[in-house]
Amino acid sequence: GDSVTQMEGPVTLSEEAFLTINCTYTATGYPSLFWYVQYPGEGLQLLLKATKADDKGSNKGFEATYRKETTSFHLEKGSVQVSDSAVYFCALTNTGNQFYFGTGTSLTVIP
Amino acid sequence: DSGVTQTPKHLITATGQRVTLRCSPRSGDLSVYWYQQSLDQGLQFLIHYYNGEERAKGNILERFSAQQFPDLHSELNLSSLELGDSALYFCASSEGLAGGVYNEQFFGPGTRLTVL
Numbered sequence: 001g002d003s004v005t006q007m008e009g010p011v012t013l014s015e016e017a018f019l020t021i022n023c024t025y026t027a028t029g030y031p032s033l034f035w036y037v038q039y040p041g042e043g044l045q046l047l048l049k050a051t052k053a054d055d056k057g058s059n060k061g062f063e064a065t066y067r068k069e070t071t072s073f074h075l076e077k078g079s080v081q082v083s084d085s086a087v088y089f090c091a092l093t094n095t096g097n098q099f100y101f102g103t104g105t106s107l108t109v110i111p
Numbered sequence: 112d113s114g115v116t117q118t119p120k121h122l123i124t125a126t127g128q129r130v131t132l133r134c135s136p137r138s139g140d141l142s143v144y145w146y147q148q149s150l151d152q153g154l155q156f157l158i159h160y161y162n163g164e165e166r167a168k169g170n171i172l173e174r175f176s177a178q179q180f181p182d183l184h185s186e187l188n189l190s191s192l193e194l195g196d197s198a199l200y201f202c203a204s205s206e207g208l209a210g211g212v213y214n215e216q217f218f219g220p221g222t223r224l225t226v227l
Contacts, residue, residue, distance in 0.1 A: 034215065043113060043115075043203075043218030043219050043221055044154075044203075044216075044218040045113070046215040046216070046217075049215060095167075096142075096205075097159050097167035098159060098167040098169060099144065099156060099216065100156070101153065101154040102153070103153040103154075104153055104154065
């Protein structure tokens with residue numbers, strides 16, 4: 001079945017460091033891919049999405065490119081801030097009826 | 112604020128009891144999804160309703176059931192509660208499929224269930 005595998009955390013970075021959170025997926029067909037972010041005590045919020053191969057989703061300095069050849073959707077940011085500290089979830093859907101989420105990667109950015 | 116509301120925010124109950132969690136989707140959204148988030152299991156998809164009809168079931172126990180009403184709000188019923196049911200329960204809503212693209216889900220703030 002469809003699934004998402006995310007890199008394990010927690011990840012701790014210094015402010016202005018480069019961030020990569022790896023995400024690979026297994027799916028039939030051509031799924032849509034998403035990154036969600038969860039701040040402490042809140043629900044998940046969409047960070048960015050990509051709906052077809054080679055699409056790049058971007059938002060708030062974060063980017064991820066839909067790579068069908070490597071079945072990956074890695075999240076990157078060039079310079080993280082303390083306010084980026086949160087849990088990040090990679091997700092996919094093929095039909096819109098069910099979304100598959102990774103286990104989440106906790107990021108802490110220290111000043 | 113995502114526009115999705117969930118009540119109650121916190122719920123503390125005893126083993127063997129039954130509780131009902133309520134979700135009101137964003138105005139105009141026809142899809143409601145329920146998820147369970149626990150520390151050791153991550154975010155687990157439970158069930159999806161679209162315009163009152165069940166569309167998909169995930170890892171939902173037989174002790175759990177859900178429905179979506181004509182006004183599109185949804186309720187998740189959890190019965191014969193066990194200690195292991197303690198978790199955060201999120202609902203999310205979505206417009207559904209539009210223009211060939213699956214739209215994002217908007218998550219509510221969650222209901223924290225504690226079973227003692």
